[in-house]
Amino acid sequence: MEPILIYGHPLGSSMGLIAAFEWLGEPYRLARVRMPDDMLADNYRRLNGRQETPALMLGGGRVVTETMAIALWLEARDAARRISFAPGTPEADRLHQMTAFLNTGFTGAFSPYWVAMELAEPDPVYQAALRRLGRELVNDRHRRLEAMLGDTPYVLGDRPTLADAVFVGVARWADFHDAIDPGDYPRITALKARLSADPGVVFAAAIEDGEAPAGSRAFKGHVPLGEVLALAA
Ligand SMILES: N[C@@H](CCC(=O)N[C@@H](CS)C(=O)NCC(=O)O)C(=O)O
Incomplete structure (x- = not known):
């Protein structure tokens, strides 16, 4: 099967x-x-x-x-x-490190936005505070990721890997929640554009x-x- x-x-x-x-x-x-x-x-x-x-x-x-x-x-x-690298190589370690960062801190930073959006009863003060926290967390994780990315076309080189896969499903949430100014993160913005054109x-x-x-x-x-x-x- x-x-x-x-x-x-x-x-x-x-x-x-x-x-x-x-x-x-x-x-x-x-x-x-x-x-x-x-x-x-x-x-x-x-x-x-x-x-x-x-x-x-x-x-x-x-x-x-x-x-x-x-x-x-x-x-x-x-x-x-x-989409990966030979086990035990420095490239494989870097893939695991990047994928873990993207799946934990980077993804988790959006949680306050989702909580604000999915609240059962409207609570404008709480929701505004959640969105403020979400904006701070998302921008912090974007700053960190921007510094972690090199000048390669994809997260870890010249081809997409599992790190790009974990990134691409989540990165668009920043646009959905209007959480970032794309101009603040030129490498991330270029990566998103490249991946969104990938077949x-x-x-x-x-x-x-x-x-x-x-x-x-x-x-x-x-x-x-x-x-x-x-x-x-
Ligand atoms: N730690 C889990 C988190 C998965 C997760 O949060 N999935 C979201 C969708 S992206 C979900 O199912 N949320 C529940 C909901 O939307 O009700 C993982 O990385 O697979």
């Missing part, structure tokens, strides 16, 4: 993992989750007890959750080293938008969420 990536929309971080599957080029399927509605159903806990996306369904009902774990699963299958990312974004893009040799189609949940039972 091909692995099935369970991705969330709209604006899910998992969009970057769809691009990673495209870059890897190995057969895969997708299952689409409307956030948060589909994840609130009790049976979704079979896939992820924390009711989050992404998740990866493997043969025999085995499920891998957490972006970092899915990225490592992809790395282990990347024999041709298309794998264009494909992933079209899938997320509910389109049926052509041109992928690896993507073998969608599986209804109900069928994936049955596999996990």
